[in-house]
Amino acid sequence: MIKLTDVNKRFGTDSNEITAVDNVNLTIEDGEIFGVIGYSGAGKSTLIRLLNGLEKPTSGEISIAGHELSTIPAKELREARQKISMVFQHFNLLWSRTVKENISFPLEIAGVGKNDRDRKVSELIELVGLKGREDAYPAQLSGGQKQRVGIARALSNDPQVLLCDEATSALDPETTDSILDLLTDINDKLGLTIVLITHEMHVIRKICHRVAVMEAGKVVEMGNVLDVFQSPKEQITKRFVSQITQTAGAEQALQHLKAESTGGTLVKLVFVGDRTEQPVLSTMIRRFDIDVNIVQGDISHTKGGAYGTLLLQLFGDRDKVSSAIDFLHGEGVRTEVIGID
């Protein structure tokens, strides 16, 4: 378990002080994939550097896997840090070493014998899907393959916690997805805790169990990913959620409808979890005798269940349309009227 209690990190002097991490309290359970999202300067990197012991908090306590990082002596801190590994945005590989030599490097430093090193390296190469590329140099690999080496190297010391610092931010969307699948697979197979920082809600949606939203050093919102998608409370969280829900397709469809003035009441529905599987719409159409035009829709899948939005045009008697919208509310579907013609 990772526990942060009243953690503050300030840089600079009294006259020019920056609070990078501002009174953060959070608990991350063993085996959890926990995401921290925030814009540039929110304090994510500082938070992750506090977690791996590279920075000491100005005040507060950080405990990881039973070690109190903020107070332990240097030798114990080195031992504790063996249990915490890191994956970096720009991979941080050794360019003059092959794939297997990169993965083996932390084991050499730890004094592990050659036979054990070789066995561990081939296990890891298999795990991250790099079989056949053992003797390649980083310059001969794609971005996704480089990150696979970075992940294998991070796992070589059998860590309990894997910290990922924008691990997919330098990758294209398809490669991002394959690396996120790999992280999910590792979490399932090895049961290790993963803490990742990102500015992309897609990353949070795809693999995290819980998320903390950071702004100006503070954790302003935290919860299960599906709950946060369903009802984001803070303005900044709403902006992150809309990275996914207001797709380009929805925006285009809206612009087109506004320009065409096709009539009806334009509503956006947000479905969460079980609601995505129930015939709420057909019940509404039958019961209220209205016509429906589906303008745009998409369903996203989070670890906690499905989440979707649907843009509809409702046509019919105004009272019936209004009762239909009330019905949707009653069924637990969040409904927002975007325009009435």
Ligand SMILES: Nc1ncnc2c1ncn2[C@@H]1O[C@H](COP(=O)(O)OP(=O)(O)OP(=O)(O)O)[C@@H](O)[C@H]1O
């Ligand atoms: N070593 C340092 N000395 C002084 N100020 C720092 C230091 N490290 C971070 N800061 C400041 O702390 C604040 C938070 O920075 P941090 O890098 O943690 O944010 P971030 O969310 O990771 O942003 P980014 O994604 O751009 O790295 C910023 O105002 C930054 O300038």
